[in-house]
């Protein structure tokens with residue numbers, strides 16, 4: 001009788017960049033003789049792709065590993081493998097804190113996972129042979145079928161003093177443009193309608209390979225592909241958002257009117273201590289240039305409060321800046337002193353309580369800005385993609401080009417049933433503004449009724 005294959009599950013923790021690495025790991029496993037499952041109860045081997053970016057994430061990741069270790073102790077799985085950022089950064093910490101972890105593999109070693117699974121399970125199944133650096137990366141996309149992330153570069157050349165990423169992931173290594181175009185084409189052919197470009201710093205894409213930033217060229221080329229609807233840019237470094245890039249965005253048909261630019265602070269003293277480029281004036285001019293080129297652009301940013309040396313005066317500067325700029329989306333982190341980074345050693349550390357209060361104040365200020373912004377949408381039509389049905393509340397969760405998945409608000413579209421709409425792009429009319437979300441109802445456009453009769457049922461409309 002044929003032995004059933006070893007079943008592997010991959011648990012992805014952390015950011016979308018980690019998710020793409022998990023998808024690559026799934027790709028390598030699928031090329032070998034191992035079965036893949038999303039059900040942990042069925043998994044013989046659990047592979048955990050860890051995040052080691054911040055202290056809080058490290059704690060959370062160790063907790064997750066410990067709870068998975070219980071499964072192994074109870075005999076529910078045969079082995080646990082930890083991979084990714086946390087393991088690269090603190091391999092000993094993982095082994096000591098969770099001795100049930102059988103093996104660790106750092107960032108960039110995902111192609112070795114099948115070999116390890118075979119060793120740990122004594123399986124003699126076929127394992128994909130890898131000689132040296134893999135020539136290409138297989139991948140099983142795990143996001144909903146209508147969108148996918150595409151990692152255009154690995155690592156980072158910047159030297160932000162609070163950040164451990166360059167130690168963990170090394171210098172920037174861009175992927176050749178022809179590989180990215182082939183991947184984007186393949187994704188579009190599989191039915192993906194939104195591609196989200198990610199990297200540690202997407203704006204620096206290509207500098208290591210082509211001697212200059214090539215993001216504008218890349219988006220112009222992806223813009224030509226059939227089948228795609230939206231192309232979204234995340235993680236743009238402020239001083240690298242060039243006029244060339246803004247023009248490419250504005251002239252493109254598919255680039256979503258959205259940009260994520262982590263600014264981290266507004267005060268020059270703090271920005272210099274962070275070793276970040278620019279200041280409040282250059283940032284304000286950048287926002288103005290973006291809004292004049294693409295008037296409806298949604299700008300997302302993040303700030304760090306409580307960086308060492310941040311006084312009340314510095315924080316008030318940031319608060320005033322946020323009120324003046326009226327960002328569409330805003331995230332706030334409190335400073336986390338990370339071992340090995342220059343900021344870990346800095347004097348004048350801000351008490352945790354003060355940093356928390358500042359975070360709270362910035363978020364509550366943004367909450368009102370966000371509500372005012374959302375009110376401007378009431379009565380307007382929006383094209384959205386339907387992503388989830390919430391039966392208990394009677395609405396679909398949807399997203400327009402102004403929202404990125406998982407991090408921004410949603411458009412709640414009232415409906416009575418769930419049939420056949422997931423992943424469809426439809427027009428809705430906004431009826432109400434909430435602080436972060438919008439409420440909307442379906443719109444049926446003249447002349448489109450016949451085309452859409454499968455998608456819209458009478459009781460789907462309010």
Ligand code: SF4
Pocket residue numbers: 156157158159160163164165166200201237
């Ligand atoms: S640009 Fe981003 S990833 Fe690179 S060092 Fe700065 S914060 Fe870290």
